[in-house]
Amino acid sequence: MSPQDSFHVRYRKTSPIWGDESEAVNTALTWAVHRTVVASDPKATARDAADLARDVGQTITKDGIGARRAMELFDTVALPASRAPDDPYNLAYIPSAPTRAAVAFDTVVSTANIFGGTWEAGSGAIHLENQAIAWLISLLDWPASAAGAFVAGGTLGNLSALAAARHAADTSRGRPEGGWFLACSEGAHSSVAAAAQILDVGVLTVPTDARGHLTGAALDEALGARTDVFAVVASAGTTNTGIVDDLADIADVCEKRGLWWHVDGAYGGAALASPTARAMFAGIERADSFIVDPHKWLFAPYDCCALIYRDAARAAAAHSQHASYLEAIDRSQFNPADLAIHLSRRTRGLPLWFSLATHGTEAYGRAIDTCMQTAREIADGIDALEHLELLVPPELSVVTFRRPGWSRAEYARWSHRLATDGVLLIVPTTYEEETALRIVVVNPLTRADFVLKILSETMR
Numbered sequence: 001m002s003p004q005d006s007f008h009v010r011y012r013k014t015s016p017i018w019g020d021e022s023e024a025v026n027t028a029l030t031w032a033v034h035r036t037v038v039a040s041d042p043k044a045t046a047r048d049a050a051d052l053a054r055d056v057g058q059t060i061t062k063d064g065i066g067a068r069r070a071m072e073l074f075d076t077v078a079l080p081a082s083r084a085p086d087d088p089y090n091l092a093y094i095p096s097a098p099t100r101a102a103v104a105f106d107t108v109v110s111t112a113n114i115f116g117g118t119w120e121a122g123s124g125a126i127h128l129e130n131q132a133i134a135w136l137i138s139l140l141d142w143p144a145s146a147a148g149a150f151v152a153g154g155t156l157g158n159l160s161a162l163a164a165a166r167h168a169a170d171t172s173r174g175r176p177e178g179g180w181f182l183a184c185s186e187g188a189h190s191s192v193a194a195a196a197q198i199l200d201v202g203v204l205t206v207p208t209d210a211r212g213h214l215t216g217a218a219l220d221e222a223l224g225a226r227t228d229v230f231a232v233v234a235s236a237g238t239t240n241t242g243i244v245d246d247l248a249d250i251a252d253v254c255e256k257r258g259l260w261w262h263v264d265g266a267y268g269g270a271a272l273a274s275p276t277a278r279a280m281f282a283g284i285e286r287a288d289s290f291i292v293d294p295h296k297w298l299f300a301p302y303d304c305c306a307l308i309y310r311d312a313a314r315a316a317a318a319h320s321q322h323a324s325y326l327e328a329i330d331r332s333q334f335n336p337a338d339l340a341i342h343l344s345r346r347t348r349g350l351p352l353w354f355s356l357a358t359h360g361t362e363a364y365g366r367a368i369d370t371c372m373q374t375a376r377e378i379a380d381g382i383d384a385l386e387h388l389e390l391l392v393p394p395e396l397s398v399v400t401f402r403r404p405g406w407s408r409a410e411y412a413r414w415s416h417r418l419a420t421d422g423v424l425l426i427v428p429t430t431y432e433e434e435t436a437l438r439i440v441v442v443n444p445l446t447r448a449d450f451v452l453k454i455l456s457e458t459m460r
């Protein structure tokens, strides 16, 4: 970074407490501008705590170490020990590929420091967040009376939605003697089981069809004559294989039985924005609650989950906090704080809003289509390579495959070598009780031919 790239803002007035913080401001913001436009290092990877302790030393001291030194430690030690989620060849877990507009606006959100919990404190910013939510509501084909809020992640989104569902069931049906159960398939994300544990409800695991989908028939059979189920969770894009449950049939069952239906689209819900993929989600217009993580496949930075309710009044009934010091809150609006397990919150939906406002919604559909096309090309290529076996063809943008004959240790060695070379990040998973690999494409810059070249050269 050259000196002429630097900011030179100066405080007009130094603080009687903190003195002149100009150097801290210049150092941090210059770095942020630079980082917004340069690619991240794919070799960055986690290190041992003991090594980090040695290289960082003691930073919290009586007199402070100064902004320049602190920034240098972040840049040269901490960042290289933190993986680059937005590298186009990071295909592990579910990576992230925020637009530069969204990343830049995240800095704006941070510096504006708006309290986004209540309308009274953050109405303007919340209004803009709500326009992004309204776009998602339109993609769901839900009535305009639906409302939502941005929370930190899918885990908190699922928990908040299920807490609202449980509250609604407690109110309308009364808690059963043996406690409540939620129904979902084995493919449901781990956060659903975590939510069940926190809510102290049981999990009714419904068997899936041969390809891993939760179907209406299996759900109906598993529910049988039970009256202790308060909610059904369907996946609109499972994390391990990226498949979409049979939403329309599940909708029928939930409707018939009067059950709260939550759709977890943390990863795959983004594909609602693709005109070509929308048909896969038929039935979603009848769900009661829904989440999607814009930090996964809607090109926003961490951390951001959109949580949406068909009838937000039912969520507010479960989540509103009341106290003498909160009496001034305007409850004639849905306050984001009323819709989830939080009160103070940053307006974390604004980077998505800014990027959507900048690029328009059609660009989002095209970017998502590009990722799905890339995943299909990778899957076709894997299918054609005789040393590899395609396990689950992509419905969205997850490709699951294996290298027949390899042990778990061989997979781990291969994955580690490519990661440390900074070539490709793919990590092992388990599919049908055997080691497998999954590729998740959420970055429109990922090129199928490059991925296939590496798979063909390194996995023989």
Ligand SMILES: *Cc1c(COP(=O)(O)O)cnc(C)c1O
Pocket (backbone or CB within 6 Å): 094, 152, 153, 154, 155, 156, 158, 189, 191, 235, 237, 238, 239, 264, 265, 266, 267, 293, 305
């Ligand atoms: C990632 C994911 C979650 C959890 O979201 P976080 O933002 O990581 O908390 C939940 N459900 C599904 C389907 C996911 O892919």
